[in-house]
Amino acid sequence: MGQDFARLHHIGHVVSDMAQAITLYERLGFVVPPPSCPAMPLHEGTAPRPFGAANTHADFPRSFLELVTCVKDSDTDGLPADAHLVPLQAPPGLLPHLVERINETSANVAAFLQRFEGLHILMFSSPDIDAAAARLTATGVRHGGVNTVRRAAPPGAGTPVETVRYLEIDGDEPGGRRGSVAEGRVGVVADLDPDIQGARHLDHPNGAVDLVEAVLCVADEELTTVRDRYTRYLGHSARPQGPAQVLDLDGAALTLVPASGLAALLPGEQPATLPALAGYTVAVRDLSLTRDLLHRNGLPTRETPSGDIFVPADAALGTAVVFRQAALQS
Known part of the structure; x- marks a missing residue:
């Protein structure tokens, strides 16, 4: 067995109404925190507005379930009132690229929803994501390379910043979207940090x-x-x-x-x-x-x-x- 794809990292449930989905998951017995959504001013001097895609997790020690929805044109009707807006912070030269990637992700989520509401994301976990990327390339699997994003770590973690490294597999079908195969978004993510994951809520009423x-x-x-x-x-x-x-x-x-x-x-x-x-x-x-x-x-x-x-x-x-x-x- 290949050692660079170890286990399931997370699945992504793409939904049209985040508030409705969180209510469902709570009835299923999962603890789901308020969702987060990127935000930026639409015009200079205005307050940040949500855009792109919002998500939240039901976490386990080494994996999680993700809920994802689109945010269209700053429309927050499908988001709970306690949704957490995350202002984009990046050097001026990198900000356009970051916005482009977020909009690309949002476009994929919108395309998934047009197919059906349900699972469209399947991510595997890797102890060596660079080795995984090299092996995929060597075997002819197209992908977008390893991406690195950083976000605030949860309270109680031993570090203030969580680093996430991932890659998305590209489909071979003509006209396919980058970072998407026929069944959805499939890729690999570096293993979750046990210290950071341990600071999240891992105790669910459903066990x-x-x-x-x-x-x-x-x-x-x-x-x-x-x-x-x-x-x-x-x-x-x-x-x-x-x-x-x-x-x-x-x-x-x-x-x-x-x-x-x-x-x-x-x-x-x-x-x-x-x-x-x-x-x-x-x-x-x-x-x-x-x-x-x-x-x-x-x-x-x-x-x-x-x-x-x-x-x-x-x-x-x-x-x-x-x-x-x-x-x-x-």
């Missing part, structure tokens, strides 16, 4: 402790092609599991399932379109307690053949949210 699976549904005739593509990305082969192909990671997995097999994996689910990230799985401390919480909060649940429970996509803004009993620690 979730880690992101352990992402499910990508593809057309039956495309399964082999997509499997081969992700084999190149991750640097190791897949294994068959029923109708699916599974790429194992450190304590997690990417499951590729043909459209004809999705209902066998997640009963009752149908893809919004193809290809589509159809769902994700989190490990929880006590699955029975998680089930009770979901029922108390009025959310419908179904059970998978393997005994996991999930909230179906039509009740969770376009993605199946799966809960799995965490493995016992020896």
Whole structure:
């Protein structure tokens, strides 16, 4: 197995209304802080206004779930009142480039929403992102190179600044967007800093402790092609599991399932379109307690053949949210 793609870093749930999405995630039992959004003055001497894309996280020790939405023309109607505006700060020579990148990200998010509301972001974690970038280039995978951004670290961290290094994979299809493949935004991020991540809120009422699976549904005739593509990305082969192909990671997995097999994996689910990230799985401390919480909060649940429970996509803004009993620690 390639050592430069270690596990799942985060998935991104793209939504049209951030306030509605946060309410949903709280009902699912996650702690979600107010979202952040970049801001800058529209005209000299005016107050900063939000633009681009707003996001927030439900955090675990080594992974997280991201909620993302577009902010159109300073329209904050879809943002909660407590959203945190982050004024852009960069040297004058770099500011236009930064604004361009933010607008590019926002355009991708808008394009994702036009496809469907749901999962469109899949990022892997790497202990050596420069090695990952070099290997991807050597195997013919197009990408935009390693980017570095810095943001304020959470209170209680041992450093005031968090450095995030990441790359986005470019699609091969004609006319495709930079930083986007057919199923959405896919890439790799340097491993989370344990000290910084430990300063975030990691205790969720549903008992979730880690992101352990992402499910990508593809057309039956495309399964082999997509499997081969992700084999190149991750640097190791897949294994068959029923109708699916599974790429194992450190304590997690990417499951590729043909459209004809999705209902066998997640009963009752149908893809919004193809290809589509159809769902994700989190490990929880006590699955029975998680089930009770979901029922108390009025959310419908179904059970998978393997005994996991999930909230179906039509009740969770376009993605199946799966809960799995965490493995016992020896």
